[in-house]
Amino acid sequence: MTSVYGPATNWATDFDHADPEYNKNIHKIWDDLKTSGCPIAHTDRYGGAWLPLTYEMVHEISYDTTHFSSRSPVVGQLKPSEIPDAVPAPVGGVPPISSDPPFHAGARHLLLPIFAPKKIDPLNSVIREFCHKLIDDMGDKEFVDGAVEYAQNIPVMVVAHLLGFPLEDADQFRVWIRSALEDVGEAREQRETDQLALADYINKHIDQRIENPGDDLISYLLNAEMEGEKLSREHVFGTVALALIAGIDTTWSALGSSLLHLANNSVDRRRLVENPSMIAQAIEEFLRAYAPVTMARLVTEDMDFHGVQMKKEDWVLLPFPAANRDEKEFPNAATVDIDREINRHTAFGLGIHRCIGSNLARLELNVAIEVFLERFPDFEQDTKEEVKWSLGQVRGPRKLPLRIVTRT
């Protein structure tokens, strides 16, 4: 499929984050923009969008919920005001990520127990066993796809477990996630059909949990209260959709980029094989250097922002990955240094929307990398095949050709 906008013609004035060249060449594009004196790129596509590139600006926007609304965190061809049944601010379609104050605080607070260490830590052994099974399933092949055969499966299993969804539906989840996050520049009809199918699927599960409550996130939400009131059906639905979308593509992308780094950096790989206790710190550096998630905001009123004239309802992309590569904040930002000690990276966001799933994501990344290195102490990128990058706001390898050199 191809974008309705065609290829981007100029990264400063006609950028398109869903153009296949963007995620593939992202670091060069940002560097070129910055050295040419363009810290904020613009495009007329998607009804008008901005891309600020410095840590300072990403920080400022994240904390300014008055001028920058989270109502629609994924850039689309239509603004929420152009979609007749869009859930209005401050709730938005996928709370709490789409919610603004004051509603946001309550919607976020009620999710905290679900992602607390007490709930998350017991998943360690489940994830570990699953990772070993994925590797067992690869048999003794010399060439494997680290994205398709490994990275993409782990977060799907975890989120299906969290929501009480059957793992057999995993392929379907990935189709819907791709449609929601990657196909933003394509003809709207297919995306709308996918959204309806996803809605039917979630609604079917909500109805089942009303009949037969279980020990899962849907049943928890159906029981939860905010300010003494049960949550609306819309709210339950939106949070379930968010968990499915936010919990899968993100972790899969971070894991894929980390494996790609290890495939191409034998010194780092050997150090982690010999000292698995270093993996946690290395993951923080991979999260900094290859942060997968860029979110979006909507400008709430016409304003001057660092010399550019933003208009009400313009999109603003919030590239946490670019903030992580700002030299002013991270010395030698372009160097991936697994010994980096001071590393207050922004991969999980900044401000009120900072990722609730970060403990879970870290656990998945730690276990998945530990098991991969244990089973495949030596592997490299298979350069005969190309790495295929995702499109849009979540960046990670969707095809990751690897050659396994040694296995245990």
Ligand code: HEM
């Ligand atoms: C490496 C993996 C992950 C990364 C890099 C990541 C990144 C982010 C970022 C940047 C935000 C901030 C959004 C904003 O400012 O608009 C966010 C929010 C959020 N994430 Fe994650 N995420 C990851 C994994 C997960 C997982 C596994 C889950 C749950 C299953 C999750 C659930 C959420 C939720 C619910 C929010 C919204 C919080 C709020 O609005 O208060 N994330 N994530």
